Amino acid sequence: MQLEGIRVVDLSRILSGPFCSMFLADMGAEVVKIEDVGEGDPIRRQGELRNGFSLYFASYNRNKRSLTLNLRHPDGMAALRKLIATADVVLNNFRPGVMDRMGLARAELERLRPGIVSCHISGFGLDGPYRDRPAFDFIAQAMSGFMSVNGAEGEPPMRAAPPVTDLVAGAYAAMGVCAALVRRARTGLGEEVAASLTDGMVSMLSFLATNYFATGELPVRTGNDHALVAPYGLFEASDGEVAIAPSNDQVYYKLLDALELSELRAHPDFLTNRDRFARRAAINARINARTRERPIAHWLEVLNAAGVPCGRVLDVRQVFEDPQVRHQQMRITIDHPRYGPLDVLGFPIKFSDDPCRVHRLPPDLGADTDALLAELGYTPEAIAGLRSARAA
């Protein structure tokens, strides 16, 4: 697999860090998830259970090993340092500065393992005036500007329901780790990688940011209407709504032809996107009058055949029943010998030759503690000693 032979020591918890290490694990890295003795990652107790096991935890922690260590105990910390000395990557999503206070500053990590890649995920970044603030997805959605552009015209700013800022930061961190490993393969050098919930989401403002840079004008919330393009949006079929998104004049002409409204091509009110945008209600009314005559399935067939981007608005059940999403295996089932089938999200990055796969079950808390400590040279007696001291 892509990251075979790479060992990741993962000190992160909840979502942004585990999402990052999920990608590394799915691509073949050996991810050792460090968890508190007794309690473990709080995400084990979040989300709905299937057969007593959280599918939220299972989705983000498949393919990982679990090692419980008490990092407030010197013997737990000593075991962690031994493990780091065998690792290629160390990941954390503590608040900035915590790694330093734990005695795991960059220089010390480099001393333990020359060439190690250290990755930090935080709310606002490793330095700057907000570095010590607590963060959370909702706060980063608010402070990144994302909420200010999400929502309907005339309605309040709106958060997205998925924890997008955690997810984007986690994906960026995984990309940065992989890139640092490319550099290490070439130079032997280690690196420090950082991603933050807020920076990640700011980077997703896209043309809403660059248009503001160019004009100084603030974007407004436009709901399902595109801020620049018309027609575009949800249109009324006889049995529901259909999403239609012609991206330019050529596709707009294809849309008109497919709707048998070709006479509108030359209509003086609708010649250019600018004209149509200024008369959005009028052009939408013409289109709705036609689309209302037939069902969604008809329009999907006709419009796709004509090369006009279109689709249904699927709810979560319909998504996972959709033949394309099923073909792409975006819901996969892990057969667990004790918990039975555990359904999790599939792999969004596809490799033809050496694909992502489930090579380890989502671990019980501390499932790999004994094996990992033995690999580090601890005798059975020493392991028993760590356990009786509640250090592991």
Next chain:
Amino acid sequence: MQLEGIRVVDLSRILSGPFCSMFLADMGAEVVKIEDVGEGDPIRRQGELRNGFSLYFASYNRNKRSLTLNLRHPDGMAALRKLIATADVVLNNFRPGVMDRMGLARAELERLRPGIVSCHISGFGLDGPYRDRPAFDFIAQAMSGFMSVNGAEGEPPMRAAPPVTDLVAGAYAAMGVCAALVRRARTGLGEEVAASLTDGMVSMLSFLATNYFATGELPVRTGNDHALVAPYGLFEASDGEVAIAPSNDQVYYKLLDALELSELRAHPDFLTNRDRFARRAAINARINARTRERPIAHWLEVLNAAGVPCGRVLDVRQVFEDPQVRHQQMRITIDHPRYGPLDVLGFPIKFSDDPCRVHRLPPDLGADTDALLAELGYTPEAIAGLRSARAA
């Protein structure tokens, strides 16, 4: 830099592909952007202009070289094949099958350059029943289920304004390319990587998907209210709203103490999250009654000091005036000798030792054509011949 010495031949256009290759270029790869003779990437004509130059184009195409080739002309195609024979990565966001029809199927790429990494970004994936459908961000937002969970309770499904599906697919593709390069460094083997707008966004459904897998119950739109946690959301200060997100009981207690509402800790109506969730209006009313007494700035200071995640809802102007976003340099200015200052989005992945930076200006159309063709061994006369045939 991370990807120094890596050459990427980038056949992609508009957004998802150029966003992917932006990361590769920002991290030091030499990205050669292949553009149509005459017109170039349509994104050059999209978005608002600064000094005649699209900042939307500039943001996603900094650090790249531009080579114009007419791929319908055999001499243009021959030049592309010579270039691919020098490359490490080939990227496209054509519809699936187009590369094959161009004579650039995987086996041929591998013949031209053993060990090459080929990356595809598409709307729905490289195979499956929808592989030939045209795609667009809005359609992928609709068909991924994202729209079904974005929006307010009782209101219609809502798209997010930024083109999130293009951006997520582009970021995943860049991660996949970097991981494939790690494998190539170890094994010498090439790989084929694919990401899609729809799969990428499905992977972001997070607990909304896994909770559905566990229970079979559909998630509902809840606007700014969390589907599982209360109190959580926007609260009223004397001069506007403040976002507050206590993630668990401990942080909820910190919130009560910071608000001088510690007596509510033992209130029988609000003992557990389940109690508070069932009485969201009541607990929110208690909190609002207190937060309304003082301005936002007061609460940000008090709550952050207490360790309660909180923040302002910033509009796009406020985001880029924010001291933390400025500290993280999420808006950077490229001084262009002819267009003057071009403002673009900064780098969301931070490397301590070898950071991303602007090492090339966003290119004029075909700015590097002569230099690249000369590097490939074309004489000045041969280059003139290609140009006069409109092949380059």
